[in-house]
Amino acid sequence: MNNLLIAQSGGPSAAINATVAGAVEYGLISGKIDNIYGAVHGIKGVLEDHLISLDTRLCSPEQMTLLCHTPAAALGSCRYKLKDFEQDESDFERILQVFRKHGIRYFIYIGGNDSMDTVLKLSQYCKAKGIDDLFVMGAPKTIDNDLTQTDHCPGFGSAAKYIATTFAEIERDRSVYDDKNVTVVEVMGRDAGWLTAASAMAKGNGSQGPDLLYLCEQPLEPADFVRQVQDKLSQKTSVMVAVSEGIKNKEGAYLSEECQSGAVDNFGHQYIAGAGRVLESLVRAEVGCKVRAIELNLMQRCSSRIASATDLYESRMLGMKALTRALEGASGEMSCIKRISNDPYGVRYETADIRRIANQVKTVPTEWILPNGEGVAPELHDYLYPLIQGEIPLSFEHGIPAHIKLF
Numbered sequence: 302m303n304n305l306l307i308a309q310s311g312g313p314s315a316a317i318n319a320t321v322a323g324a325v326e327y328g329l330i331s332g333k334i335d336n337i338y339g340a341v342h343g344i345k346g347v348l349e350d351h352l353i354s355l356d357t358r359l360c361s362p363e364q365m366t367l368l369c370h371t372p373a374a375a376l377g378s379c380r381y382k383l384k385d386f387e388q389d390e391s392d393f394e395r396i397l398q399v400f401r402k403h404g405i406r407y408f409i410y411i412g413g414n415d416s417m418d419t420v421l422k423l424s425q426y427c428k429a430k431g432i433d434d435l436f437v438m439g440a441p442k443t444i445d446n447d448l449t450q451t452d453h454c455p456g457f458g459s460a461a462k463y464i465a466t467t468f469a470e471i472e473r474d475r476s477v478y479d480d481k482n483v484t485v486v487e488v489m490g491r492d493a494g495w496l497t498a499a500s501a502m503a504k505g506n507g508s509q510g511p512d513l514l515y516l517c518e519q520p521l522e523p524a525d526f527v528r529q530v531q532d533k534l535s536q537k538t539s540v541m542v543a544v545s546e547g548i549k550n551k552e553g554a555y556l557s558e559e560c561q562s563g564a565v566d567n568f569g570h571q572y573i574a575g576a577g578r579v580l581e582s583l584v585r586a587e588v589g590c591k592v593r594a595i596e597l598n599l600m601q602r603c604s605s606r607i608a609s610a611t612d613l614y615e616s617r618m619l620g621m622k623a624l625t626r627a628l629e630g631a632s633g634e635m636s637c638i639k640r641i642s643n644d645p646y647g648v649r650y651e652t653a654d655i656r657r658i659a660n661q662v663k664t665v666p667t668e669w670i671l672p673n674g675e676g677v678a679p680e681l682h683d684y685l686y687p688l689i690q691g692e693i694p695l696s697f698e699h700g701i702p703a704h705i706k707l708f
Contacts, residue, residue: 610691
């Protein structure tokens with residue numbers, strides 16, 4: 302049997318389901334796939350043999366479109382780390398057992414850096430064991446935009462559009478008062494500040510955007526922060542600050558460590574939300590004006606009502622590209638975007654060796670970051686602008702957007 306299995310893992314986004322749709326769509330029209338399955342809750346679903354039929358659930362253009370417009374991971378997600386097979390083969394043996402049971406020949410795993418670690422390990426296991434009839438491909442997804450070898454990642458454009466919109470709305474709200482006030486907005490981003498940089502796109506259309514912008518690529522000293530806030534308050538009444546959740550001081554410690562437990566996830570990543578609250582406390586203690594911290598938290602990941610049409614289209618194409626390469630006999634690769642030009646915006650879809658992607662991080666170039674929290678360089682604006690373009694025509698039921706449920 303030439304069956305296809307698709308799974309998702311890691312943090313959800315507004316575009317990850319469009320990648321599923323692209324792979325399913327191409328599988329249906331290729332004439333080379335017998336059945337299409339989805340694993341519920343990522344690689345954990347494979348290990349637990351929890352598969353569902355996708356070609357029967359997504360058998361019409363309307364269902365496929367609704368899937369593209371549904372936020373988060375419609376197949377469910379997980380954060381499960383495979384051990385190195387040289388140390389423990391049990392998970393890999395179980396995965397192969399489930400694949401054989403269901404006639405799986407092609408496996409597409411959609412996710413971010415940790416998910417690509419799974420693609421790497423599984424493809425290397427197959428190579429080491431001489432398994433040449435299973436093709437494992439990765440398809441990118443991460444709002445953090447930190448995967449290497451691809452110009453940008455699905456989910457990032459929609460999250461960036463949400464962040465720019467939200468900052469513009471917050472700035473409008475805070476500007477109506479004549480008392481001195483500071484608003485600190487914390488944005489996701491552990492090791493890369495791409496999302497925080499997107500807040501700069503709020504400038505224009507009647508909004509001034511953030512006054513101070515701190516990306517996790519550069520350290521931030523509390524004393525410098527206080528001084529820069531005081532300087533801005535001497536010039537204007539209301540100051541808005543954008544800060545990456547992964548911001549560190551010059552000693553390399555997360556600012557958020559002051560209010561976190563030190564707990565880590567299955568991949569050893571520390572939970573780091575809270576930098577905004579630390580800066581809020583600093584302003585309250587050292588500046589003394591009205592201050593509040595806003596943590597965008599989960600909302601920035603899955604806001605589909607203002608998703609980027611460019612983002613959803615490219616995400617769908619990357620699902621198609623991953624399956625195309627698998628059908629050509631490729632394994633251990635990830636589908637990628639290569640930018641051709643900014644104006645007019647143009648890209649092409651390629652693949653890259655997963656060994657050049659897994660467990661690596663693409664950060665914002667330091668030359669694109671202005672010093673002292675003053676914002677971002679024009680080159681970063683030019684990079685971001687095409688990614689947030691276009692709106693999608695949502696279907697509404699009972700006054701709210703309609704979504705699809707796969708399991």
